[in-house]
Amino acid sequence: MVEELIAQLRALEGEGREAVAGAGAAADVERLRVDLLGRKGRLTGVLRRLGELSAEEKPVVGAEANRVKGELSALLDERDAAFASAAASGGVPRVDLTLPGRARWRGGLHPVTQVVDEICEIFHDLGFARVRGPEVETAEYNFTRLNTPLDHPAADMHDTFYLQDGVVLRTHTSPAQARVMEMFQPPVRVVVPGVVYRRDPFDASHAPAFEQLEGLAVDEGITFADFKATISSFVRRFFGPGAKTRFRPSYFPFTEPSAEVDVSCRICGGTGCSACKGTGWMEIMGSGMVHPRVFENVGYDPERYTGFAFGMGPGRIAMQRYGIPDIRLLYENDVRFLEQLS
Ligand code: PHE
DSSP states (O other): OHHHHHHHHHHHHHHHHHHHHTOOSHHHHHHHHHHHHSTTSHHHHHHHGGGGSOTTHHHHHHHHHHHHHHHHHHHHHHHHHHHHHHHHTTTOOSOOTTSOOOOOOOOOOOHHHHHHHHHHHHHHHTTOEEOOOOSEEEHHHHTGGGTOOTTSHHHHTTOOOEEETTEEEOSSSTHHHHHHHHHOOSSEEEEEEEEEEOSOOOBTTBOSEEEEEEEEEEETTOOHHHHHHHHHHHHHHHHOTTOOEEEEEEEETTEEEEEEEEEEOTTTTTSOOTTTTTSSEEEEEEEEEEOHHHHHHHTOOTTTOEEEEEEEOHHHHHHHHHTOSOTHHHHSOOHHHHGGGO
């Protein structure tokens, strides 16, 4: 008998809890209060049977009945208060809808990829198409067609990752010059972004695998002046109207004359800082007028056509743009770093 009544009380407690939690309005709470705890309610129904118990049994069931009553009436009060406060705020739930939402992490483009896209867009406006070349190249295209015999000292700098005899991970994007010229007749204007591989140490300014971006323009009558104008206009658009450009004589086997192009340091504004090693200038590319022998190698008439070519490092350019002191930060794939730039 005692067990039966206690079981009934517990069942009432469980059902009551669920019903109160499911109440959708203040009126539901009121109805439940009557149903559960009212004079003709279910708890009273159980208590009525108390008379059938002995004097020792009564207080046991009575105590349990009081506990259940206290429990349910606290829950009912709580729900009542919640509906009352919602009503007080005009029925509007107490949530501040003007708070900014919680941003979901969406991922983004790598800063070097962003820079590559931006560079390609600027050159697109200047009439250059974006193309790709193979990352696994033949030594023939990587060196020989570019007027660089394998025993030339310039090939040393590129001594690198050979996969097998005559096949190499490209050391620069320049082999794409030869591939494009063999496929198309002038006029040719292309940019070729892509990863290149070199036997370089992994330090603050070098990486053994890094992004390069080749440019090539060939037509009748192209001069060094066209080259300077093209590059200067690119630099002003990419780095801002105040950016200055400087051309320094250099050497590459596949261009003649050759030049390194420097941009006034964007970090110190040209006064000299640690990023530009105190010079006020940052080197952004190697370049020059396409060597006549390269034209011969690809079947272009060097008497008829001239052109310019350049190879820049978007990683270095990204460092300049964002003031990144160490190139390794770009290649470690630490999202905490990368997401600041996307
Ligand atoms: N390929 C050269 C390098 O990687 C850069 C370059 C490209 C120079 C085109 C001249 C013309 O260093």
